[in-house]
Amino acid sequence: MRGMDQTPPPPLRFRKMHGLGNDFVVIDARAGDARVTPALARALGDRHRGVGFDQLAELLPVPEGDAAALRIRFWNADGSTAGACGNATRCVASLAMAETGADALILRTEFGLLPAARRADGLIEVNMGVPALDWTRIPLAEPADTAALPLPGAPGAVSMGNPHCVFFVPDAEDAPLLTDGPHYEHHPMFPERTNVEFAEILAPGDGVDRIRLRVWERGAGVTLACGSGACATVVAAARRGLTGRRAEVVLDGGSLFIDWREDGVRMAGPVAEVFEAALSPAFLALVETGSESAREAAE
Numbered sequence: 686m687r688g689m690d691q692t693p694p695p696p697l698r699f700r701k702m703h704g705l706g707n708d709f710v711v712i713d714a715r716a717g718d719a720r721v722t723p724a725l726a727r728a729l730g731d732r733h734r735g736v737g738f739d740q741l742a743e744l745l746p747v748p749e750g751d752a753a754a755l756r757i758r759f760w761n762a763d764g765s766t767a768g769a770c771g772n773a774t775r776c777v778a779s780l781a782m783a784e785t786g787a788d789a790l791i792l793r794t795e796f797g798l799l800p801a802a803r804r805a806d807g808l809i810e811v812n813m814g815v816p817a818l819d820w821t822r823i824p825l826a827e828p829a830d831t832a833a834l835p836l837p838g839a840p841g842a843v844s845m846g847n848p849h850c851v852f853f854v855p856d857a858e859d860a861p862l863l864t865d866g867p868h869y870e871h872h873p874m875f876p877e878r879t880n881v882e883f884a885e886i887l888a889p890g891d892g893v894d895r896i897r898l899r900v901w902e903r904g905a906g907v908t909l910a911c912g913s914g915a916c917a918t919v920v921a922a923a924r925r926g927l928t929g930r931r932a933e934v935v936l937d938g939g940s941l942f943i944d945w946r947e948d949g950v951r952m953a954g955p956v957a958e959v960f961e962a963a964l965s966p967a968f969l970a971l972v973e974t975g976s977e978s979a980r981e982a983a984e
């Protein structure tokens with residue numbers, strides 16, 4: 686509950702951005718005056734009653750002397766948190782570089798320190814880190830060969846700081862996203878749920894492998910693009926010898942350029958800022974009246 690001081694809280698400002706149509710609300714909580722809760726994420730993510738997003742990127746401070754410029758916490762539209770979000774990381778990198786005038790910097794996420802840079806061609810590139818391939822780090826509910834899981838279609842499993850289950854299909858356009866997507870997101874093999882990818886290997890172009898990818902995201906459903914999913918798909922494909930370690934990944938919203946090197950998986954693509962606005966105090970009060978969010982905000 687708010688204390689005796691009835692001074693209204695400052696308006697909660699946010700930015701709306703996207704990477705290939707994978708859309709985000711970005712809240713700068715570095716000053717410590719804002720705090721995202723599962724209830725606020727769900728309310729904000731509602732595409733009819735809120736702002737609407739696939740994910741929310743909460744910007745948090747880092748200690749003095751930290752190698753990173755800032756820390757990011759990712760929230761899905763269902764109020765769950767995620768250890769990675771490639772497209773949102775690229776959007777935040779673009780904001781942070783504009784803020785500091787730098788062309789390269791480091792961002793801290795749950796998965797570690799992620800170097801980011803603006804390329805000469807204007808694309809924003811992030812090194813998403815070294816993929817986790819052991820079953821315990823996906824995580825899976827039992828020991829299994831993550832190169833080909835004991836499930837129909839023998840999908841690959843990869844973590845980029847978040848779990849991915851990658852199916853290779855003959856035609857991604859008619860992939861069973863709306864049935865197999867939720868089925869495998871909630872499959873008991875994935876104790877923390879999983880993102881579900883459907884990948885079709887295309888003919889190489891300009892000497893670069895190409896993959897057509899469609900994604901059902903954990904906590905968000907079908908999205909137009911998924912950066913960590915594109916990284917996981919190239920890793921899963923290369924592990925099977927279906928492609929090399931570099932590929933163009935063609936998603937519904939456009940292409941990401943992936944390069945799996947020894948020191949991590951690089952992912953490059955465009956970002957866009959759509960608008961900046963403030964949440965109305967009435968909206969925040971509405972969220973707070975929900976007992977769950979008020980209790981969490983007070984913790």
Ligand SMILES: N[C@H](CCC[C@H](N)C(=O)O)C(=O)O
Pocket residue numbers: 707739740759761766767768769770771772773847848880902903904905908910911912913914
């Ligand atoms: N839904 C994902 C997080 C967002 C991933 C995606 N938007 C990306 O660009 O990586 C999860 O729960 O792991």
